Amino acid sequence: MRASTFDHPALLYRTSDEYLAGTTGFVRAARADGDRVLVAVPGDHLTLLRAALAGEEAGVAFADISESGRNPGRIIPSVLLQFAAEHADTRVSIVGEPVWPGRSALEYPACATHEALINVAFAGRDATILCPYDTSCLDAAMVDDARRTHPVLIEHGNRMPNDRYEEPLRTAARYNVPLPPPPDGAATMPYATGADLADVRAFVRRQSAGVLSAARAAELMLAAHELAANTITHTGGGGRIAVWPEPGLMACQVDDTGHLADPMAGRVPPPARQPSGRGLLLVNQLCDLVRLHTRPGATSIRIHILCG
Structure with a gap:
């Protein structure tokens, strides 16, 4: 035994x-x-x-x-x-x-x-x-x-x-290493408060129109919303979101001044009684790839959604 x-x-x-x-x-x-x-x-x-x-x-x-x-x-x-x-x-x-x-x-x-x-x-x-x-x-x-x-x-x-x-x-x-920078042609926008989240969603929806199906565009929009909301909740400042197409997919990157110190974040569900802490978990569920680089004062998270 x-x-x-x-x-x-x-x-x-x-x-x-x-x-x-x-x-x-x-x-x-x-x-x-x-x-x-x-x-x-x-x-x-x-x-x-x-x-x-x-x-x-x-x-x-x-x-x-x-x-x-x-x-x-x-x-x-x-x-x-x-x-x-x-x-x-x-x-x-x-x-x-x-x-x-x-x-x-x-x-x-x-x-x-x-x-x-x-x-x-x-x-x-x-x-x-x-x-x-x-x-x-x-x-x-x-x-x-x-x-x-x-x-x-x-x-x-x-x-x-x-x-x-x-x-x-x-x-x-x-493997917590800097990500490649977004391409020069990537569309970008800053955000700073909860009032900006609707603009973040609209921005992502516009950029993915004609590239992703409606269902996949909605998944990208929701994932981007969660990342931007985490910025607003957990950092003292705002962030910047970039969105661009690549062959067969849409890419999105969120940069802010936070530091994601827990490497298990987004990998282990929090206790059922805990009302928060599921943002990165949801992002991992929605996206076909999530890459992250974090250090004190700066975090970058890049997500991919495949076309389909």
């Missing part, structure tokens, strides 16, 4: 056979122990695992993480913690693959931050999260980060403690 503790191994693999052996073996062992299992992997791997586990799906849920986890900041609250909450009476075991070939350079820092902060969000919880990494095609720096963010490694079928594991908040701080 396993102790009630959190286990976060990285599965380092090079071939499909290694991937299937490591992941299906994990799922079968977890089910034999009575765990509820979630397989949250990109679509092509989801197809492989569904086929390999055909007839063994009892107690196993499947999710395409390239959809549910397109924004890495959404994975902890909406995929991992949600599954754990749904099965609070038993141990959960999860195959989670947030880093896959095709993740962009802009997305990747959010992925590495996510992997580090899993260790904070699940500390003391009765859970295992296995994270596969394809060492044959992922950048070497990504594999190095896998070693920094996972206390245990599984490679060539061998499980071993990882002496390169780094304190999670230190790893997250590595």
